[in-house]
Amino acid sequence: MPCGQPDGGAAPGRYVLGVDVGSTVVKCYVYDRAAAVRGSSCRKVESLYPRPGWVELDPEVLWSQFVGVIKEAVQAAGLHMRQIAGLGISTQRGTFITWHKRTGKPFHNFISWQDLRSAELVNSWNKSLLLKVIHVIFTVLYFLTGNDRYLAPSFLTFSTHQTSMKLSWVFKNIHEAEEAAKKNNCCFGTVDTWLLYRLTKGSVYATDYSNASSTGIFEPFTKCWNPTLCNLLSIPMSVYPPVKDTSFNFGSTDSEIFGVPIPIMAVVADQQSAMFGECCFHPGDVKLTMGTGGFWNVNTGEHLFASRRSLYPLIGWKIGEEVVYLTEGSISDIGTAIKWAQDIELFTNVDETAEMAQSIADSQGVCFIPGLQVSGYDPYLCASFMGLKPSTNRNHLVRAMLESVAFRNKLLYDIIVKKVHIPLRTIRADGGVSNNSFVMQMTSDLINKKIEKPANADMSSLGAAFLAGLASGFWPDKEQLKKLRRIEAVFEPQKDSEEYRPAMDAWLQAMKHSPHW
Numbered sequence: 031m032p033c034g035q036p037d038g039g040a041a042p043g044r045y046v047l048g049v050d051v052g053s054t055v056v057k058c059y060v061y062d063r064a065a066a067v068r069g070s071s072c073r074k075v076e077s078l079y080p081r082p083g084w085v086e087l088d089p090e091v092l093w094s095q096f097v098g099v100i101k102e103a104v105q106a107a108g109l110h111m112r113q114i115a116g117l118g119i120s121t122q123r124g125t126f127i128t129w130h131k132r133t134g135k136p137f138h139n140f141i142s143w144q145d146l147r148s149a150e151l152v153n154s155w156n157k158s159l160l161l162k163v164i165h166v167i168f169t170v171l172y173f174l175t176g177n178d179r180y181l182a183p184s185f186l187t188f189s190t191h192q193t194s195m196k197l198s199w200v201f202k203n204i205h206e207a208e209e210a211a212k213k214n215n216c217c218f219g220t221v222d223t224w225l226l227y228r229l230t231k232g233s234v235y236a237t238d239y240s241n242a243s244s245t246g247i248f249e250p251f252t253k254c255w256n257p258t259l260c261n262l263l264s265i266p267m268s269v270y271p272p273v274k275d276t277s278f279n280f281g282s283t284d285s286e287i288f289g290v291p292i293p294i295m296a297v298v299a300d301q302q303s304a305m306f307g308e309c310c311f312h313p314g315d316v317k318l319t320m321g322t323g324g325f326w327n328v329n330t331g332e333h334l335f336a337s338r339r340s341l342y343p344l345i346g347w348k349i350g351e352e353v354v355y356l357t358e359g360s361i362s363d364i365g366t367a368i369k370w371a372q373d374i375e376l377f378t379n380v381d382e383t384a385e386m387a388q389s390i391a392d393s394q395g396v397c398f399i400p401g402l403q404v405s406g407y408d409p410y411l412c413a414s415f416m417g418l419k420p421s422t423n424r425n426h427l428v429r430a431m432l433e434s435v436a437f438r439n440k441l442l443y444d445i446i447v448k449k450v451h452i453p454l455r456t457i458r459a460d461g462g463v464s465n466n467s468f469v470m471q472m473t474s475d476l477i478n479k480k481i482e483k484p485a486n487a488d489m490s491s492l493g494a495a496f497l498a499g500l501a502s503g504f505w506p507d508k509e510q511l512k513k514l515r516r517i518e519a520v521f522e523p524q525k526d527s528e529e530y531r532p533a534m535d536a537w538l539q540a541m542k543h544s545p546h547w
Contacts (some may be wrong), residue, residue: 039507044115045107046504047100050300050488050497051075051121051221054365056095058103060114063504065514067486069107071099078139083146086139089127093222093228097287099416109289116295118498120490121221124193128200128207128269131215134232137207137534140221141196144366148195151202152188155195160262161187179251181336193220193245198263209285211266217271219425220245229294233286237354238276240302243345250343250355252332254505265291276295276302276347277497300490301325304344304460305356307493309440309483309512314455316446317420318473318481319489320435320463324361326442328450330353340445345454347497357450361438362402364463367413367431376424384468387429392533396422397540398430400438416540436472437537440527443477458482462491467521474521476530485516 045068059074073095076084104111129136141147153159168183188195197218201208206234211217221229225235238260241250242255249256255270274280275294283292298306305317305327313331318324327346334343334355338474346354368380377383395417415427447454459481463469474481486492499505 046495046499047117048491050490052252058099059105061495071102083407085145091336096106111290115504116293116498116502118296118494122496123299146190155188178336183536214268229283234241235283239345239348241301243275277349277501295501303493307489316457319397319461322365324364326359328357332475335465359442379512386425387468394432396426396430397537398434399544474544475525481521482517485518
């Protein structure tokens, strides 16, 4: 189903495609040299919930959706596939699949980054004596050497979001995968790797540095898959793909798929792609994405900051000799919670929510507790409302949900300011929830900073297209990309953050009562 139509008559020429395989939708945009959208298409991603806490994606359905949106977007633009200079692919991170190297047959569905099947394994590891011993050893090493690469393991804790624990679960519970791995016949791949494999009919097996570093199995300091962690979790090293540059000629799609071969010029993880799309190229640039989850990313340039609870280091992108590092903090259940509220008919259209929140002076003491918190980790925590009264109506519930987004943004921003010793420059927001003026204004007030919102909130697609365009020569350099940025709105602080203090204190108190519920 087309999300957009051609923007005027598409003249013959060269165009790039940016595809974003997200947690809720697959989107494809056709961009011209001015980075204007000439055609687009989107399809909903259908998650599967085979057991409580399990979240999967059907690989064949995802493949069909991916191919479908590309064909629809090019058709909507009034173009032919041979007019496409390159394809850039942005993908959700941490979602993975394993398959047989010789047959290409998957051993299981995609296991989503949201999946909780490893919760018992995570709990067992985090309470283990071995992990305590690891903490002591690396604390001593960090004390003796001062080397940052020893800092993260000194307080290593596992979580269900980490690919490592779910991959360990696969080899403990899926016999066929375990047997294939013993014979070096098992391939592991995040969404990007699997799509590359399918697009090239099995001739390309690879990932890029941004996706690899987002798995938690790839060591950003050494830029290698982590053998120590894999030995610890009994994961064979033979399953991992080679790691390539982010903006890179990965080969071309098989001509049978789209009628002509299309050069695949970039694969990139979605948050890093959004960072690139926002042109956050300089140390201190900040990107805030509010979509299914919330992600704060700070460009730390050539400097790799070690994990410091709540924050973790990532490779943003690698282009030739240039490697850009990021520090990331995340908050869960933003768009997910808002979609749930829509499903139970708290509102009809998501565009109504800002108006609903602004129609009342406050939430009347109602607090929304999200499923997962900013700091601390409790995989069993349930989302809840606290402070409900006979006078509570849907406006209060909606406002409480939106306030919880802004409050969590404030908590994470304060951690970043405290832990990341780089002066913060611009803050640029994207993602579906960035279209909510209430959340944007309240976040700006709470952090007392200006926040820019681009004209196009789908920055992951644009970032993938930018990276593909650089690799194909469609755009000459990053300076040219900066000139193509379009800002739709700027949110500047309008209220003193102290005005929110009573509401935030009540919310923090409610959060303290929620763990282990």
